[in-house]
Amino acid sequence: xFGHTRGKRSAVTCHLKCDDACAKHAPNETANPTFHEIANAxxxxxxxxxxxxxxxxxxxxxxxxxxxxxEAAAAVRPAGSRGGWDGxxxxxxxxxxxxxxxxxxxxxxxVDDFTVPEGYTWxxxxxxxxxxxxxxxxFDAAHQTPELQARQFGYNNDxxxxxxxxxxxxxxxxxxxxxxxxxxxxxxxxxxxxxxxxYRKVEMEAHGLSVVHLTRERDGAPWSYTxxxxxxxxxTVTTEFTLSGPVAGSDLVKTVADPSGRTVFGTxxxxxxxxTPWGTVLSGEENFxxxxxxxxxxxxxxxxxxxxxxxxxxxxxxxxxxxxNAGYEQxxxxxxxxxxxxxxxxxxxxxxxxxxxxxxxxxxxxQVGASGHVGVYMGDDERFDYLYKFVSKDTMDPDVxxxxxxxxxKQLLTDGTLYVARFTGDSPAAEIDGTGxxxxxxxxxxxxxxxxxxxxxxxxxxxxxxxxxxxxxxxAADAVxxxxxxxxxxVQPNPKTGKVYVACTNNTNRGLEGRAPADEVNPRTxxxxxxxxxxxxxxxxxxxxxxxxxxxxxxxxxxxxxxTYFSGFPAEKVSPISCPxxxxxxxxxxxxxxxxxxxxxxxxNDGLFKVTLEGPERGRVEQFLAVxxxxxxxGPVIHDEDGMVFVNVQHPGEDGTWTEQTSYFPDYxxxxxxxxxxxxxxxxxxxxxxxxxxxxx
Numbered sequence: 001x002f003g004h005t006r007g008k009r010s011a012v013t014c015h016l017k018c019d020d021a022c023a024k025h026a027p028n029e030t031a032n033p034t035f036h037e038i039a040n041a042x043x044x045x046x047x048x049x050x051x052x053x054x055x056x057x058x059x060x061x062x063x064x065x066x067x068x069x070x071e072a073a074a075a076v077r078p079a080g081s082r083g084g085w086d087g088x089x090x091x092x093x094x095x096x097x098x099x100x101x102x103x104x105x106x107x108x109x110x111v112d113d114f115t116v117p118e119g120y121t122w123x124x125x126x127x128x129x130x131x132x133x134x135x136x137x138x139f140d141a142a143h144q145t146p147e148l149q150a151r152q153f154g155y156n157n158d159x160x161x162x163x164x165x166x167x168x169x170x171x172x173x174x175x176x177x178x179x180x181x182x183x184x185x186x187x188x189x190x191x192x193x194x195x196x197x198x199y200r201k202v203e204m205e206a207h208g209l210s211v212v213h214l215t216r217e218r219d220g221a222p223w224s225y226t227x228x229x230x231x232x233x234x235x236t237v238t239t240e241f242t243l244s245g246p247v248a249g250s251d252l253v254k255t256v257a258d259p260s261g262r263t264v265f266g267t268x269x270x271x272x273x274x275x276t277p278w279g280t281v282l283s284g285e286e287n288f289x290x291x292x293x294x295x296x297x298x299x300x301x302x303x304x305x306x307x308x309x310x311x312x313x314x315x316x317x318x319x320x321x322x323x324x325n326a327g328y329e330q331x332x333x334x335x336x337x338x339x340x341x342x343x344x345x346x347x348x349x350x351x352x353x354x355x356x357x358x359x360x361x362x363x364x365x366x367q368v369g370a371s372g373h374v375g376v377y378m379g380d381d382e383r384f385d386y387l388y389k390f391v392s393k394d395t396m397d398p399d400v401x402x403x404x405x406x407x408x409x410k411q412l413l414t415d416g417t418l419y420v421a422r423f424t425g426d427s428p429a430a431e432i433d434g435t436g437x438x439x440x441x442x443x444x445x446x447x448x449x450x451x452x453x454x455x456x457x458x459x460x461x462x463x464x465x466x467x468x469x470x471x472x473x474x475x476a477a478d479a480v481x482x483x484x485x486x487x488x489x490x491v492q493p494n495p496k497t498g499k500v501y502v503a504c505t506n507n508t509n510r511g512l513e514g515r516a517p518a519d520e521v522n523p524r525t526x527x528x529x530x531x532x533x534x535x536x537x538x539x540x541x542x543x544x545x546x547x548x549x550x551x552x553x554x555x556x557x558x559x560x561x562x563x564t565y566f567s568g569f570p571a572e573k574v575s576p577i578s579c580p581x582x583x584x585x586x587x588x589x590x591x592x593x594x595x596x597x598x599x600x601x602x603x604x605n606d607g608l609f610k611v612t613l614e615g616p617e618r619g620r621v622e623q624f625l626a627v628x629x630x631x632x633x634x635g636p637v638i639h640d641e642d643g644m645v646f647v648n649v650q651h652p653g654e655d656g657t658w659t660e661q662t663s664y665f666p667d668y669x670x671x672x673x674x675x676x677x678x679x680x681x682x683x684x685x686x687x688x689x690x691x692x693x694x695x696x697x
Contacts (some may be wrong), residue, residue: 002681012265012654016180016311026509027304028384030478051483098643099586099610099624102577107607107626109599112663114688115607115626116648121693122625125174125646126212126225126686128155132232140188141680146201150234152386154178155186155206156685157583157648158272159283162214162223163343166401172223173231173343175213176280176635176648176687177270181206181312185682188658197317204314205236208267209283209350211343212426220642222689233346237314239265240349241339244414246457247354250467253334255320257328264334264352271381272366272490272582272635273338277374278400278409280342284361285352286381288335293322295329301358302380304476305332313643333471335535338364338378340413342406351411355452356390357473365539367493367500372396374412375541377500379488383507384516385474386482386492387421390540393456415457417471419450420482423548425520434511434525436553437565444520444565445549448535451480452544486527491580494613496589500535501551503580505596521548528601529555529562529578532593551591552611552619554578558600567619575623577609578602586640588615592624594647595632606633608647625690628665628683630654645690654681 101117116122129139130153137151159177181203190196216222226232234243241264247253254261271286278644281293287304293315294300296307300323315321320331337352338361356364362381368374372395378388397405425432425446427439438444440616452460453476457459459466469476486507504522509515511525518525521533532552538545555562555578557571566574579597586592591611598606607626612618624645627633631652638645653663663683 005356009139012182012184016182026383026515027302028382028474028478028484040655083088099638099640099645101622101624103622104607104624106576106602106623106627109603109605110629111605111626112629112653112665113406114218114628114665117624118689119693122688122690125214125223125687125689126153126210127686128153128157128206130225131227132210132212132234133228135227141647141682142188144186144202144692145613146198146205148237149202149205150236151208152234153212154208154234155181155203156650157687158212158271158634158650159281160637160638160646160648160687161281162637162646163279163281165273169219170216172214172216174210174214174225174687175225175275175341175343176210176212177273177283178207178209179271179286179650182651182654183312184657185653185661186658196313198434199596200313200317203312204266204318205234206236207270208234208236208239208323209270209281209339209341210234211341211346220644220691222691223517231343231346234659235267235341235350237268238505239267240265241267241468242349242351242353243334244353245355245417245470246454246466247358247470250471252467252471253330255330258470260267266335267339267350267352268335270339272363274363274376274492276340276366276409277368277396278406279344280340280410282364282366282376283339283341284337284364284378285336286360286362288332288360288601291321291335292332293324294332295323299472299475300332302472302478303332303336332652333358336360338376338413340410342410346500354470355414355416355418355454357388357418357469358471359388359473362489363491365492367498368396369540369542371540372398373416373542375493376413377493378493379485379491380474380503381487381489381505383462383487384484385488386477387485387488387502388473388477389419389421389450390416391419392416417455419455419544420453420477420480421448422451423448423483423519423521427520432518432520432523434523435622436524436565438565439520442568443549444523444553445547446520448483448546448548450544450546451482453477453480477627483519483521486510486522486530489580492583492585494585494589496585497613498537498540499584500537501532501591503583503593504531504533505579505581506530506601508651510620521550523550524553529553529564530580532583532591549612551613552577552580552621554580559602566621569617569619574619574621576602576604577621577623579606580635582636584636584638586610587637588640592636592638592645593621594636596632596634597632605629608633608636608645628652628663630656630663631665631683643692647688647690649686649688651685656682658682 131137157176158179181437211233213231214223269287273283289304294305319325336358338356341350359380359652362379374392376390393415431439486504553565555564556576578601581596582594584592595606605626632650634648652665656662661682
């Protein structure tokens with residue numbers, strides 16, 4: 001990580017989570033040709049894509065997980081009931097903004113503690129290994145099996161939502177992604193091949209998603225999860241998924257086990273996502289490239305798939321993860337999609353929506369236009385890759401709580417138009433010098449356009465069929481001259497204003513020789529700290545033009561080597577913040593940002609921050625919490641009407657080993673105490689709830 005961080009960014013995290021992306025050459029080598037150059041290049045691109053082949057592939061290694069189809073989950077709500085987005089699925093009541101707090105001080109990167117403001121307390125809702133279906137499935141780190149892990153909460157939870165059930169406000173469904181695993185912490189070292197294969201099968205079952213039923217005593221009270229509830233569910237690398245949209249049935253996704261090209265087993269590296277107005281959850285398959293051994297094709301290189309053995313070794317126990325095995329060439333094409341899971345219908349197979357394109361999805365956030373068309377905003381989390389939007393062909397049935405409307409609404413993401421963003425600044429080029437100095441007009445801002453790639457199953461990119469443009473979306477976006485961004489991760493519309501916010505986490509390669517220079521929407525070279533962009537659509541989600549400005553240039557204002565910007569708010573009055581990752585909003589429309597990477601940039605543990613967006617304090621950043629050492633803050637959920645905040649704590653103690661753990665979160669043993677015989681002391685990624693302590697109520 002030398003040259004990419006200033007402090008202690010874990011090399012283990014980079015190796016396991018994103019396949020050492022920052023230590024490799026960014027896969028976007030294009031110069032982004034203009035529209036005049038596209039026609040001349042169409043033939044050569046067609047020849048390139050033809051190398052993908054058709055071929056069938058892969059044997060299935062698993063089946064859908066145990067747990068059964070719960071009869072109790074069949075009805076979502078009695079017909080005729082009505083409710084809207086804010087009040088239906090978010091548990092909101094219009095909101096009193098009951099989250100007043102004094103910002104905490106930054107927490108040193110070596111502190112192994114979960115830190116909250118005075119007057120608040122925290123506890124876990126669920127941890128890695130907690131049983132979902134039967135209390136007999138007790139977590140025992142030394143004796144984990146694939147069968148047990150398939151029935152337990154997974155590892156390294158990322159996206160999170162707490163969906164309060166509208167007709168039973170003392171109940172909710174927790175939905176969480178499980179992005180990746182860390183075998184160094186999870187298992188002791190072994191030279192036994194059979195045991196190593198068992199470990200890898202456990203890791204397969206620790207990936208994916210969990211749906212967990214919650215209960216509470218009253219509004220604002222802490223939540224508890226229930227074992228054996230019919231809603232509880234696990235989706236893993238061996239779960240059956242259905243392909244939808246234009247690529248379903250294409251030769252580009254057909255396999256030996258799936259000659260129809262319509263069924264995929266598994267989901268991988270699920271990162272951020274979103275909850276739809278009709279109560280389903282979208283999950284982005286992000287760094288899927290790190291699980292596959294490639295053949296060395298140009299298409300694989302553009303997606304970061306190498307010919308080397310993977311860090312997970314899944315290819316050693318399942319031939320579908322090695323494209324060099326005959327018939328397995330296409331398996332990677334079946335990953336990198338937006339997944340839709342219906343937590344209220346556990347018997348339904350989750351769906352991978354190919355109309356939304358294939359890339360390293362960080363987000364899938366919904367906004368409904370005035371016409372009823374649904375927009376999905378998505379970031380491709382890679383240096384110099386792009387920001388996307390999908391707009392549905394059909395309109396949403398607004399009676400989202402009526403069971404009769406759900407089949408229609410759950411089809412909205414199967415057909416529509418996929419766009420990629422191009423940004424233009426309005427300042428003289430000489431004023432964008434790579435330092436982050438604000439231009440003379442007082443803001444980083446400009447206009448932009450959404451360039452269509454595929455509309456209703458028809459490609460709008462010369463030289464690409466619709467199937468090619470969706471399977472190789474990065475190549476299609478390259479061809480139309482999209483703007484290269486600094487790792488666009490989470491993208492979230494503000495439910496109060498409709499403005500859209502983009503977290504660009506960082507890009508240390510910006511401005512290097514042969515790489516894209518600074519521009520007004522990415523104004524810093526060697527951008528370690530990241531920034532947040534605010535977009536205003538000129539119409540609504542159906543429009544093709546927008547205006548934009550930069551809300552934050554992140555960093556530590558006290559660092560003389562870093563130029564920061566907080567929309568004009570005094571820098572000396574903000575909490576230092578770096579590497580913005582996930583975004584959320586409270587009932588008043590304030591932005592909340594969770595971070596990923598602060599130990600490596602400003603030397604503090606990652607945390608959750610509130611940002612004021614309106615009025616004289618626009619740009620004010622206040623830190624609400626900090627996670628333990630080597631951990632990342634993920635999936636923030638803000639229920640300020642209940643005075644509650646929820647976060648996923650991912651990869652605590654990432655640098656540890658089985659015998660030398662560096663964190664004991666969340667099951668700390670009191671100083672001087674001795675663990676009980678047989679107790680395993682090590683970190684467990686967890687869902688944490690923060691709420692007012694008795695003194696603060």
